[in-house]
Amino acid sequence: MRRSALLLALALLGPSDAFAETGAEAFARRDFTTARALWQEELSEGSPEAAQGLGALSDLGLGVPRDPERAFRYYLIAADAGLAEAQFNVAVMLDSGTVQVGNSGAAALWYGRAAANGYARAEYNLGIMFEQGDGVDANADLARFWMARAGASIEAARDRLGGIGPAIAPHFETPRILGGVRVDNSDDAPRAELVWSAPPAEPGSAFLVQLMRLGSDLGSGLVVEGIETEASALSVPLPSEDAAFAWRVARLDRDGRAYAASSWTPLDPIEGDFPSPRAFVAFQIAPDDEDARRLSEALSRDLAANGIWSHVEKRDEMPESSSVLYTFDRDRDLASDIMAFLPALRDQDVLRAEFIGPEPRPGEIVVRLVGGLSLG
Numbered sequence: 001m002r003r004s005a006l007l008l009a010l011a012l013l014g015p016s017d018a019f020a021e022t023g024a025e026a027f028a029r030r031d032f033t034t035a036r037a038l039w040q041e042e043l044s045e046g047s048p049e050a051a052q053g054l055g056a057l058s059d060l061g062l063g064v065p066r067d068p069e070r071a072f073r074y075y076l077i078a079a080d081a082g083l084a085e086a087q088f089n090v091a092v093m094l095d096s097g098t099v100q101v102g103n104s105g106a107a108a109l110w111y112g113r114a115a116a117n118g119y120a121r122a123e124y125n126l127g128i129m130f131e132q133g134d135g136v137d138a139n140a141d142l143a144r145f146w147m148a149r150a151g152a153s154i155e156a157a158r159d160r161l162g163g164i165g166p167a168i169a170p171h172f173e174t175p176r177i178l179g180g181v182r183v184d185n186s187d188d189a190p191r192a193e194l195v196w197s198a199p200p201a202e203p204g205s206a207f208l209v210q211l212m213r214l215g216s217d218l219g220s221g222l223v224v225e226g227i228e229t230e231a232s233a234l235s236v237p238l239p240s241e242d243a244a245f246a247w248r249v250a251r252l253d254r255d256g257r258a259y260a261a262s263s264w265t266p267l268d269p270i271e272g273d274f275p276s277p278r279a280f281v282a283f284q285i286a287p288d289d290e291d292a293r294r295l296s297e298a299l300s301r302d303l304a305a306n307g308i309w310s311h312v313e314k315r316d317e318m319p320e321s322s323s324v325l326y327t328f329d330r331d332r333d334l335a336s337d338i339m340a341f342l343p344a345l346r347d348q349d350v351l352r353a354e355f356i357g358p359e360p361r362p363g364e365i366v367v368r369l370v371g372g373l374s375l376g
Contacts, residue, residue, distance in 0.1 A: 032063025204254025
């Protein structure tokens, strides 16, 4: 696929503090043989910038025969480490068919990762892909979003922005995950790079990206982050270096009463299939309420057997009676199902819609337990 010359431009190297000093200096004075030797040494020490430099030498045929396949392998090393320039170069080589002809979906993923890291040329090309529906859903809203981002530094993006046509008829559909990975770079805190696609929706709707910290055994976890965004890619700092995480993305309607959510996807490799939870229950109890604690533990085991994950939150301030809360209309039936595990509450007026923030939590039910004996 051909786009503008801008799409096919590669991120060229220059003297910069981002590169290992000696390799960059050799490249700057056009001593490519020395630059290659230095970058190979630096790569052996784990430098992603060195991999980017070696990729450029093979890509452009500087000091070595031109070898796109070798260049791609080097770029991929740097891209996996989170280097935005390399992520853009990987995307360009996939997009242009230099490697893996016809893999526009993979190109969109790498453009998304680079765009999430603020790389303007990736934002521009990702905008084109959403405009054309190439490798992603056709979505004029996301095309305009990324083109506007790129327009801060690229004149061609500003010129193109006004020509993006209206969105096709909106569809309130589940976003499609393109990819999400943990990036551990010794120079930076761990982060997640997350990319998805979706058709256009009603004006005012947004995406909600959620991170879940997984428990020590599969079948338990806690949602620790919820980010509303208009983008289709994010780079998110991870709140813990040691924990394993999963993520999902949901489309929220403009009134905040409906959602369509993807399945949970692990960021970290796991053995076997990942048991994506059907829903979550947060049991809220008083710190000294032993009856409620015992009941919540018993209920947690029953819920887990039905694919519903749960956790206990101890609250100093609790109401006088138990209740079951939900935020989204589509979760009412789920909340009713949860009540089936609480026979003593079944005929009471304790089920109600309430914002259970601090951020929207689709698919999460809050059970406020006060005491335990009366519920058995």
